[in-house]
Amino acid sequence: MKEQVTDISKVLLNIAEEMRLMRETINQQHTEITKLNRNIESLNHQLRKKNEEIAKLKKRLPKYETPDKNSGNSSTPPGKERMKDEIVRRTKTLRKPSGKKPGGQEGHKGHKLSCIDTPDEVIDDVPDYCTNCGESLADAERILDYVTQKVSIPELKPVVKEIRHYVMVCKNCGERIRTAPRHRSNDVxxxxxxxxxxxxxxxxxxxxxxxxxxxxxxxxxxxxxxxxxxxxxxxxxxxxxxxxxxxxxxxxxxxxxxxxxxxxxxxxxxxxxxxxxxxxxxxxxxxxxxxxxxxxxxxxxxLERMTAVTDRHSAYFALHFLNHQVCLAHLLRELQYLSELDTDQKWSEQVANLFREAIHERNTNPTDIISKASWLDKLDSLLKLNVSKLGKKFDTFKNGLIKCRDYIFNFLEDPMIPSDNNASExxxxxxxxxxxxxxxxxxxxxxxxxxxxxxxxxxxxxxxxxxxxxxxxxxxx
Incomplete structure (x- = not known):
């Protein structure tokens, strides 16, 4: 038989006390949860700021990890490059070493100033006495040893010419005649x-x-x-x-x-x-x-009758020229930058060597008409290679070459077309x-x-x- 409750008030008090304790616990837990939520929100805010800062730093990091663009490896003008890059540019060249010693090569004829036949003044340089015995050389035999000529600038002094303008009076009609109308200006x-x-x-x-x-x-x-x-x-x-x-x-x-x-x-x-x-x-x-x-x-x-030699500025390709030649010097500079950007890959150097070989072929045969078909085939084989894994800059440059492919080797088929636009620059x-x-x-x-x-x-x-x-x-x- 179940136990009977005899003191109901006491049980109710116990239940009320337990409920009060539970309410206090719930309030404490709610306060703690609210506090933790605030802390979490604060940490999330800090985390977002850190992520933004990391993104900015990552954006700035390539400036220090990748080579700087200057006039030697891009189209950046010399006036906008850093002093450090300018110093490097003045001591570095894109030309490959020939292996020869610096200076004049064997067989090279030297040049010097030659004496003129009619000097403005002749000066005799004659010793006055013998440095051996001290005897006067006034009556000694004179023998011409050698001749030098010294060039000097005369005293720079303006020449003032006074021009006296006369009026002639004609005896026949009395007209006053001048050589020219009088200038209404300064006397000098x-x-x-x-x-x-x-x-x-x-x-x-x-x-x-x-x-x-x-x-x-x-x-x-x-x-x-x-x-x-x-x-x-x-x-x-x-x-x-x-x-x-x-x-x-x-x-x-x-x-x-x-x-x-x-x-x-x-x-x-x-x-x-x-x-x-x-x-x-x-x-x-x-x-x-x-x-x-x-x-x-x-x-x-x-313009429709011209062959234009230019860089890859888009304005030139919007015009209807008869033909076009892209400046290879610009392309070689950009390839130099790609080679500095990733020294392990060989693609940029292979393309650069192809362009250099084409230029050398033209320089070796300056008047010949050289078919560009074989050169385009070599270029196409390089353009078929996948360079996306090398980075976005490689892919961008490759796409640029594809767009101007037909204008790269035109200088081979016409000796009058230069391979670069350096003369204009x-x-x-x-x-x-x-x-x-x-x-x-x-x-x-x-x-x-x-x-x-x-x-x-x-x-x-x-x-x-x-x-x-x-x-x-x-x-x-």
């Missing part, structure tokens, strides 16, 4: 020789107007204002306009033209300077962009030197003056004329 003017020197220092030696004025004052004792220097450059630009138009006409009728473009700071904005050059002519001009429409507006339908680099010295052009007219006069100078050099003589000719028009 500078002639073409001074103007030519100023333009030469500005366009060829890339000096700012302030430094040109200092040179004229310190060396020649001349004191023209900087405004006069600007006017003389502008005068040369106006006189050069027919020549620039003729250069453009010749380039438009040329079969092979090299193109390139570069930034040009002008009047507080970034413009773009373009170069179009051939073996005999160079034309530089300025535009507000670097799209394909710039060349379309400048050269029109003549050298031609436009003078602009970067000018900007490095002067930082910017302060007017559109000044920028156009430099580019057009530089076109005349570079064209003159290609025709074996000195830049100074070409500039002098502008003031003789």
């Amino acid at each position: 003017v500078y002639d073409a020789s001074v103007k030519s020197l100023v333009v030469y220092l500005s366009v060829v030696q890339f000096l700012p107007y302030g430094r040109i004025a200092n040179f004229l004052h310190d060396v020649l004792g001349l004191s023209p204002s900087e405004g006069s220097l600007v006017n003389w450059v502008n005068e040369a630009k106006r006189n050069a306009q027919p020549i620039v138009d003729k250069i453009k006409e010749y380039i438009m009728s040329s079969n092979v033209v090299g193109f390139d473009e570069s930034g040009c700071y002008c009047n507080k904005r970034l413009d773009w300077a373009w170069i179009a050059q051939t073996v005999y002519y160079t034309l530089l001009f300025r535009a507000n962009g670097r799209s394909s429409k710039v060349l379309t507006e400048q050269f029109g339908d003549s 050298r031609g436009i680099r003078k602009l970067k030197i000018k900007l490095k010295n002067s930082c910017t052009f302060r007017s559109d007219f000044g920028a156009d003056a430099f580019l057009e006069l530089h076109s005349v100078v570079e064209t003159a050099k290609k025709h074996n004329q000195t830049p100074f003589n070409a500039i002098q000719a502008l003031f003789e028009v």
Whole structure:
């Protein structure tokens, strides 16, 4: 028989006490769980921050683990590379060692200055007394031993010419006749020789107007204002306009033209300077962009008759050129970077060797027409290889080669097409030197003056004329 409960109140009190204790335990556990949840949330927040920091560090890590891009292994211009890279570039070359000793090779003829037949002054170097016995040599026999010539610069002093202008009165009609109308300007003017020197220092030696004025004052004792220097450059630009138009006409009728473009700071904005050059002519001009429409507006339908030698800038491939040649020097620099990026793989070096062999074949046979079919077959076999495992940069470069495959070996089939665009880069680099010295052009007219006069100078050099003589000719028009 079950035990009967006799004291119900006591049992209820015990149950109430147990429930109270259980409630306190639940409250304590809830407080503890809430505290743990807060801690977990805090730890999750810290973990997210750590993950973001790790992601940033991973993004920065390739900068220190992978080789830097510079002008030796990419299209990075020399002016934007680090000083450390510049030092390496000046002491390192992409050319492979030939194994020969440095210096003049056996059979190489040395060169030295030769004496001229008509020196301006002859000086006799004759000893006065005998160093052995002390006897005077005034009446001794004179024998010519050897001849040297010393070149010196005469004292730089401006020549001032006073021109007296007369008026002649005709006896027949009484008309007063002058040789030329009177100039409404200063009584003292500078002639073409001074103007030519100023333009030469500005366009060829890339000096700012302030430094040109200092040179004229310190060396020649001349004191023209900087405004006069600007006017003389502008005068040369106006006189050069027919020549620039003729250069453009010749380039438009040329079969092979090299193109390139570069930034040009002008009047507080970034413009773009373009170069179009051939073996005999160079034309530089300025535009507000670097799209394909710039060349379309400048050269029109003549582009369809040209073979363009360029880098892989997309604007050139949007135009309908007759043919195209991609600069192999650019490709070799990019391949050099890939070789530095992964020294264990051989793919980039194999492609580079293929390009070098093709260039060597052209240099060895400069006038031959060489079929590019076998070279394309070799390239295709390399492009079929899987380089995805080497990294994204290898895959990107390979895809770029596939896109321009048909424009890589065209220089083999036409001896007039160069394998690189170095001539265009050298031609436009003078602009970067000018900007490095002067930082910017302060007017559109000044920028156009430099580019057009530089076109005349570079064209003159290609025709074996000195830049100074070409500039002098502008003031003789």
